[in-house]
């Protein structure tokens with residue numbers, strides 16, 4: 461082996477083993493052009509990511525994960541909770557989506573997420589009566605299938621299931637939300653009994669987004685001039701304060717030692733004035749530094765915390781009801797290109813994550829506004845709205861990367877986003893004569909006009925087109 465080969469090996473080993481042990485990622489697929497699962501699994505491997513949380517148990521995803529050894533949290537979406545209150549249905553789900561992959565060379569499933577933030581107040585209590593019976597049935601089905609010792613059912617909950625009173629807003633005063641206190645108590649008793657962890661999603665970004673007076677420094681991990689003082693403990697960041705509010709709530713029901721895993725935590729990079737690369741990098745650098753040394757929190761010091769970053773890849777088809785930032789949570793862009801350097805070993809060594817390999821792009825073509833094409837200018841607004849309602853224009857808003865475009869640039873951006881979503885089909889760059897295709901990249905220094913990728917979905921439609929073409933030829937010639 462030459463010195464050169466040895467150093468290559470060292471580099472590869474360095475990359476593969478350098479991520480903090482407890483560090484996982486959320487892999488969501490609400491995109492118009494999701495990256496093919498095989499490419500994503502290779503991306504995880506290339507970056508040494510050993511844990512992944514998904515939002516379903518999609519067969520293509522599971523097959524791609526098979527044999528990788530990566531630990532997986534699969535999920536039952538909220539809209540299926542209602543079915544799971546029937547034990548036979550829960551049993552069938554576990555058989556088809558969990559047991560089926562439980563073999564040598566199969567999928568290394570660790571957890572089943574029962575619902576996703578089912579007690580968000582925006583759901584108006586729709587899942588209050590369903591979640592606990594679903595959780596019980598799923599764990600019982602896992603137990604009866606003989607895999608309950610190693611695979612645990614849990615419920616990823618948003619951090620608003622607990623709080624401290626307004627009159628005493630300190631972590632030690634944390635309790636479960638009054639309206640669901642009895643239910644939460646039953647749930648955590650069940651989790652304790654089955655040996656499952658409490659899963660919570662914590663979002664310092666949302667603290668900042670929801671409250672313009674929130675001290676910016678308190679969202680990060682490098683100190684603040686306005687710490688929260690609680691029984692002599694100084695809280696200098698909202699992550700610790702939030703986590704310990706949960707510890708106190710658990711303590712209040714006699715389960716102060718229940719294991720907690722953080723199902724989602726992260727920072728978006730576009731779609732809001734505070735959603736930007738520099739903040740995302742600052743946030744993760746602070747978080748990863750603490751995780752790698754098992755710093756824990758004031759109420760649980762020196763502890764390993766299992767954490768799933770939100771998220772792996774941007775998702776351009778997510779609902780933007782919570783805000784325009786929703787489509788920009790990825791550490792990677794839509795095409796698997798990294799956005800910023802990270803320090804996954806927590807040793808102060810920022811490095812660019814390894815990009816996705818083997819991604820295929822559509823041709824280098826864009827669709828732009830054409831003021832001289834003879835189109836009816838009075839229809840421009842309607843056409844922009846049409847394009848944006850069917851694609852992702854969130855980068856145009858206030859505080860976002862493309863907010864500096866002029867009116868013509870806005871129109872071009874909208875038209876291009878639609879054109880790319882439509883796989884650059886010729887008819888999709890018409891807009892009543894207001895648009896034209898170009899091979900000149902209209903991107904600016906701040907604002908990227910994207911070229912979409914060939915996703916599994918669009919590869920399918922190409923295949924379909926090809927089949928139609930072949931059948932037509934066959935008809936003509938035979």
Ligand SMILES: *[C@@H]1O[C@H](CO)[C@@H](O)[C@H](O)[C@H]1NC(C)=O
Pocket residue numbers: 516517518519549552553554556557
């Ligand atoms: C999971 O199992 C159910 C049957 O209970 C099935 O309908 C569903 O398609 C499976 N999910 C996936 C994503 O394969």
Ligand SMILES: *[C@@H]1O[C@H](CO)[C@@H](O)[C@H](O)[C@H]1NC(C)=O
Pocket residue numbers: 582583584586
């Ligand atoms: C919750 O209730 C509000 C007001 O009654 C309604 O607008 C909203 O659609 C409801 N949401 C759900 C998820 O049912």
Ligand SMILES: *[C@@H]1O[C@H](CO)[C@@H](O)[C@H](O)[C@H]1NC(C)=O
Pocket residue numbers: 585586587588589
């Ligand atoms: C949940 O069950 C309780 C008691 O059975 C009932 O009063 C309540 O209306 C139910 N809530 C929903 C949202 O179905």
Ligand SMILES: *[C@@H]1O[C@H](CO)[C@@H](O)[C@H](O)[C@H]1NC(C)=O
Pocket residue numbers: 649652653713714715
């Ligand atoms: C939690 O679970 C353990 C182990 O099963 C049990 O000994 C303990 O009593 C439980 N705690 C509560 C408060 O139920």
Ligand SMILES: *[C@@H]1O[C@H](CO)[C@@H](O)[C@H](O)[C@H]1NC(C)=O
Pocket residue numbers: 856857858865866867870
């Ligand atoms: C471009 O669109 C954004 C979002 O709709 C809007 O805020 C901005 O004012 C527009 N810019 C111009 C110059 O029209």
